[in-house]
Amino acid sequence: MVAVMLLVVVLGGAVLCAQSAVNGRLGADVGVLESAWLTFVMGTMVSFLLAFFLEPPHAWNLFTVARWQVTGAFFGVIYMLAIVFAIPRVGTAVATVSVISGQLLMSLLIDHFGWFGNPVIPLGTHRLAALVLLAIALMLIYRSNAVRETDRQMQASLAE
Numbered sequence: 001m002v003a004v005m006l007l008v009v010v011l012g013g014a015v016l017c018a019q020s021a022v023n024g025r026l027g028a029d030v031g032v033l034e035s036a037w038l039t040f041v042m043g044t045m046v047s048f049l050l051a052f053f054l055e056p057p058h059a060w061n062l063f064t065v066a067r068w069q070v071t072g073a074f075f076g077v078i079y080m081l082a083i084v085f086a087i088p089r090v091g092t093a094v095a096t097v098s099v100i101s102g103q104l105l106m107s108l109l110i111d112h113f114g115w116f117g118n119p120v121i122p123l124g125t126h127r128l129a130a131l132v133l134l135a136i137a138l139m140l141i142y143r144s145n146a147v148r149e150t151d152r153q154m155q156a157s158l159a160e
Contacts, residue, residue, distance in 0.1 A: 017096050023080070024087025024095070036080045068116075091145055097138045104134055 019039075027035035062070065079099070086095040108127055114120035 017092065020083045020087060020096060020099075021092045023084045024092065027084035028088035032081060032084045035084045036077070039080055040077075090142075093141050094138070094145055097134070097141055101131075101134050101138055104131055 023035050023039060026038070083095055083099065086098070090098075108123055108131060110116060110118055111121035111127075112123040
């Protein structure tokens with residue numbers, strides 16, 4: 001069961017990356033806010049239909065849960081605006097690895113301190129090593145972009 005769940009999450013990450021790349025291109029063509037708006041309108045419609053027809057009743061609802069739990073919706077807006085703005089400027093790989101780096105760092109903090117009612121999972125050397133390796137991956141991907149841009153500029157100046 002765990003393997004299936006991990007596969008579902010990896011697939012979700014792949015779809016999120018593809019969505020980011022498409023929205024980045026759309027944002028460059030029509031504007032960041034318009035691209036984000038379209039994503040949220042479509043998400044609202046699909047989520048409403050799924051919740052209306054498939055969601056079983058719960059003891060709590062959006063009006064009765066603790067207010068801090070509702071703030072997660074605003075984080076999605078920040079993510080969407082940041083990624084749509086960043087991808088045309090730094091590329092999909094750098095933007096995606098940057099997002100993953102931020103997610104890893106925050107997830108390690110949430111686990112270590114048990115924030116938001118989550119169980120405490122201490123920050124150990126293996127987790128720190130994962131963070132360092134991901135930072136190295138981000139640096140290498142970013143540098144490969146910079147080298148490619150320098151090569152492109154040199155070729156353009158030689159062609160003139």
